Amino acid sequence: MSVICDTCGARLPEGAGMCELCGTSVDGVEHEASIVEDEIVDVSASASVFCTSCGRKNPAGANYCAKCGTELEQLDDFSSAKKETRNPKAKQAPRHQDRAAVSGSDSEVGKRIIVIVASALLVVVALYIISSMSSGRSGSDSATALPLDQVVEEPLAPQFASRQTELQDQMLGLSGDRLIALRRELVYLYFAAGRLDLAATESEFIATALQSEDEWSVVGNLYYDWMERKDISLRAPWARKAVGAYQEVLKLNPDNLDVRTDMAIAYMYDPQNSMMAIQETNTVLEADSLHMQANFNRGIMLMQIDRNTQAMEQFEKVKRIVGDVDDPVYQRAELLIARLNGESAAVSQ
Template identity: 25%
Template sequence: MASRSRSHQLVILAIALALVAGLFLLPKVMVKPKEGKGELSQDAARTANRDGGGPATNGSKAIASSGEQEQTADPVAGTPEQPHQQATAEQSREIKQLAARYNKERDPQARLRVASDLAAKYKAIAKFDSAGYYYEQVAIARPGEQAWKRAADEYFEAFGFAATEERAKTLSAKTRELYEKVLKNNPDNLDAKTNLGMAYMASDNPVQGVTLLREVLATNPRNEKALYNLGILSIQSNQYDKAVERFRELVKVNPSNVNGQFYLGVSLAQTGAKDEARTAFTKAKSLSSDPSLAASVDEELSKLE
């Protein structure tokens, strides 16, 4: 289970299946399976990104270009993309002060320290693209695998909560750019490769995303994140038999994976295996005290009657 704290929220399938998401916890997202077999939508990429990523909160500030040297927009202004978390007055004050220092600072080393502080402050209020921008400035000055990945991870979080297709494409492109730099430094970074694969799902080349995820599993067949994301994509394309295979393997690797159990139940129900679906749903419910999960499980169990 991911170590950092995440809020529990409800996930819903457009086919009326209430799903539990978050690689191990619950973010909020609408999942819409496609009509045709094998067709993967950009919603699938953002869904599995949320499911495999960080806090169930949202970035809000528009993406900053790599060449930007100053922040001209209000650094803590909320938008409709940030419904779950707002900066406190103290956080707002600190960020504004740091932004002013960053814009005025001429000493390169001091400027990088301020950039790191700003990134951490933005991350704390779930403005992930702003955090990514400042971490990217640090990586440009001090490039390396971990520096690039820290920036890429924040843009990946922002991509996962993009409210529009246009914004998803923009954030996906930045995410891909930075993860490519990570993999240039270390081609064996499977977490970066997995996230890069999901970012490709919102590009003009989604097949490349699936290819990358399969490469991860070829290297590590027990990789929970890759199994989970491929399972989500199988559901998204109505390939429920394949989804069952992915989620069966996931819960074999980690029987305590709440979402793996829940999505296994969803997939089994769609294939008509009602008894097995009941077992998976009941297992998911036993692994969490979240009332929204319990309600979702009860609703899905009632549909199996």
């Protein structure tokens, strides 16, 4: 039986001695929430480019996929990455990006992607605070999600349904590479129809057959992106699907910290497992205390439980990690620190 933290409303596992999110023990004594020790180094970011057709990870700056030859889309700004998917080649690149230090133009690509991640995170947490935290503080389990088998989606548009039937008929009796090729074609069809849920389901068959880290990453990203299109009350089942796919990635590569960081945010939409968000974030920071996105995420999580001083310390760490005052993430961290300082000043008056 789970226990509800009296301070922040987090759901704790049975037998827990202390809330990992806010540091309050189950006996009511408040302790310092664990924070990975700061390290100050010069770090810059870079990005790989994922093929939107086959999911292969290609080097930053590549124009064509090394596996299937598809032209790779470059992310130029925030707005272009937020466009709805209308065909397979127009799909935005998956959110998982390498963060190895590089120089020159590659770092600019990394910065643009980081802006997308940071901006999207603010939206995620703001909505989560509004919808979830109040019910958590009351100790209620009322925020139960609708089971996925009860979620009713619109039928596929007629212009796509006929081709769907053709492809499914062609799959009968097939196996191996030919079946995989037809499944990919069906995935592209669902992309064109704007049905990322169906694309994710079909991609899951491919990932199961190939047991590839990149294939499972694509599945998780598709479920995550579809989840973000839903109202808050409908996101939990899709969050669980995204988490399930990301867990498959981590079975193949437990050291994929970017996937673990994304999985942590997906957990925030599952009211039954929201505490896993901070646990997985802490796991990332234990492995890499300089992981920029995980540090930023943790600052946001501290904000949501009004741990403003600790949140400001976390954002100061983000600034040290980024190091460049002109970097958008550095500037966003400064804005959040200023906002928290303003709130603290207002409370003290």
